[in-house]
Amino acid sequence: xxTNYSKLxxxxxxxxxxxxxxxxxxxxxxxxxxxxxxxxxxxxxxxEQVHRYIGLNNYTSLLNDQTIIxxxxxxxxxxxxxxxxxxxxxxxxxxxxxxKFIGRKxxxxxxxxxxxxxxxxxxxxxxxxxxxxxxxxxxxxxxLSGKEVQFLIDSFLARGSLxxxxxxxxxxxxxxxxxxxxxxxxxxxxxxxxxDGANWFQxxxxxxxxxxxxxxxxxxxxxxxxxxxxxxxxxxxTQGGPGSSTTVIAYRIYQLGMQWFNWGRASAxxxxxxxxxxxxxxxxxxxxxxxxxxx
Amino acid sequence: xxxxxxxxxxxxxxxxxxxxxxILVPIYWLFLTALTPRTQLFSxxxxxxxxxxxxxxxxxxxxxxxxxxLTNSMIFSVGAVLVSVILSFLAAYGFARIEIPxxxxxxxxxxxxxxxxEIVTVVPLFQILRNFNMIDTIRGLIxxxxxxxxPFSVWVLVTFVKRVPVEIEEAAIxxxxxxxxxxxxxxxxxxKPSLVTVTIINFINAWNNLLYxxxxxxxxxxxxxxVSITEIFQARTPYGRPWELISTLGVTMVLPMIxxxxxxxxxxxxxxxxxxxx
Numbered sequence: 001x002x003t004n005y006s007k008l009x010x011x012x013x014x015x016x017x018x019x020x021x022x023x024x025x026x027x028x029x030x031x032x033x034x035x036x037x038x039x040x041x042x043x044x045x046x047x048e049q050v051h052r053y054i055g056l057n058n059y060t061s062l063l064n065d066q067t068i069i070x071x072x073x074x075x076x077x078x079x080x081x082x083x084x085x086x087x088x089x090x091x092x093x094x095x096x097x098x099x100k101f102i103g104r105k106x107x108x109x110x111x112x113x114x115x116x117x118x119x120x121x122x123x124x125x126x127x128x129x130x131x132x133x134x135x136x137x138x139x140x141x142x143x144l145s146g147k148e149v150q151f152l153i154d155s156f157l158a159r160g161s162l163x164x165x166x167x168x169x170x171x172x173x174x175x176x177x178x179x180x181x182x183x184x185x186x187x188x189x190x191x192x193x194x195x196d197g198a199n200w201f202q203x204x205x206x207x208x209x210x211x212x213x214x215x216x217x218x219x220x221x222x223x224x225x226x227x228x229x230x231x232x233x234x235x236x237x238t239q240g241g242p243g244s245s246t247t248v249i250a251y252r253i254y255q256l257g258m259q260w261f262n263w264g265r266a267s268a269x270x271x272x273x274x275x276x277x278x279x280x281x282x283x284x285x286x287x288x289x290x291x292x293x294x295x
Numbered sequence: 296x297x298x299x300x301x302x303x304x305x306x307x308x309x310x311x312x313x314x315x316x317x318i319l320v321p322i323y324w325l326f327l328t329a330l331t332p333r334t335q336l337f338s339x340x341x342x343x344x345x346x347x348x349x350x351x352x353x354x355x356x357x358x359x360x361x362x363x364x365l366t367n368s369m370i371f372s373v374g375a376v377l378v379s380v381i382l383s384f385l386a387a388y389g390f391a392r393i394e395i396p397x398x399x400x401x402x403x404x405x406x407x408x409x410x411x412x413e414i415v416t417v418v419p420l421f422q423i424l425r426n427f428n429m430i431d432t433i434r435g436l437i438x439x440x441x442x443x444x445x446p447f448s449v450w451v452l453v454t455f456v457k458r459v460p461v462e463i464e465e466a467a468i469x470x471x472x473x474x475x476x477x478x479x480x481x482x483x484x485x486x487k488p489s490l491v492t493v494t495i496i497n498f499i500n501a502w503n504n505l506l507y508x509x510x511x512x513x514x515x516x517x518x519x520x521x522v523s524i525t526e527i528f529q530a531r532t533p534y535g536r537p538w539e540l541i542s543t544l545g546v547t548m549v550l551p552m553i554x555x556x557x558x559x560x561x562x563x564x565x566x567x568x569x570x571x572x573x
Contacts, residue, residue, distance in 0.1 A: 028442040133337070277411075
């Protein structure tokens, strides 16, 4: 298309078509990142009305703060455990939805629900269900075990609850994508494996998994990044507590920047978060290439 | 052999039941709480069969400017969808049809901005919006949200543009049609299903967005339902938090999404998976 156009005209049409989207997106994403990096070198506090260059002070003082180290540690644990659970359960659900059964269409539709419900709402619902006095799940656990468990007051259980909610919300999304991967695998492969006597688990391990690897990696990547960046889930379920036991990096940035107005430190922590995201992206990109070449 | 088959079938339906149960319990509890009279809400054990009432909806409407927030949410979501879908469609067409050195890298960079955590850009965006006098306006919210939705939309739409056979467009150009005519009469009709899909997914994302209105809105002028629910959550009553009002507002936010999913299940799935599989 447009091959017989003059070079200038081609460039012009391209600029008109692509320009607005690129300009809007870059000016509200790339520019802010440079601005964030710039601000991270300043003691910039909106409340105290200061703006003073302090070099790397924000960076070093963050790393000298044991709370921040804990927050970074919990973020990594939260993401790793969540993503592993989502991939495993997502694969189970995808296989389930790929089998023929009565009502499959409705179940596939229901599968989408956790993902389209506003995160803040599901956060509050889970908080209500885990309520120490009147919660639904608290009641069930009491009936089954005879123990009155205070899910959101104990820090270990609060962390577990956060992961539970995160898995509830994001597994369906993983399942949809993995299901699409499964459906792209030719039926003959499975038939042949069945004839060779491979059981369900062997078929999964030797056919399903390798064939959906690139999908898993691509979506795993974006899913990890979306989950790392999400603060709604914490705002809804725990607000970072008890103490700061369920605070993730993104939520701490929100607190630093929007509640305590310490924009300098918020920016420095943002840069740390960006570095983590960049590392994850590079690893995923590398794995993605590797899979593409081998499959 | 036969008993094995029956056993597998029982196992399958058991698995599906567990799955559906886990998905539906929180949603069921949300709706039930919204319909429970406040006096029956705080009981041990929880009241599984309360007397149903719609009083909570009336109370909600009397305590928060619900209609204003609903209108704001609507304008915000529709606006962000229009900005993102129109700009992304034009860009996707450009990327798919015009070969220019470096255009692939530009596309890659654009899609990669999907990985930028929103929270990282919030402070500078606040300053930008302030400089343009767009703090606490829906215009400002639409602009930043529209921008967030662009990379995903372009990513999906580029693959769909490439599926439209280019020959028809070329023939039309040879016959003297202008580019806007080609887009309007050939490309858009051919891409209608994918455009609808992207529209729906973007609408869901905008409707559910909390961060931007939470940070950039300060009055009834630009607060959305997602902000409103966090404010109701902050309220304390002698019983504790007003869970019946939180749930009632939650239901009004969730219901449009549930309807959308049931109407457009197929489109949503095809949109989510197309970009990742090509």
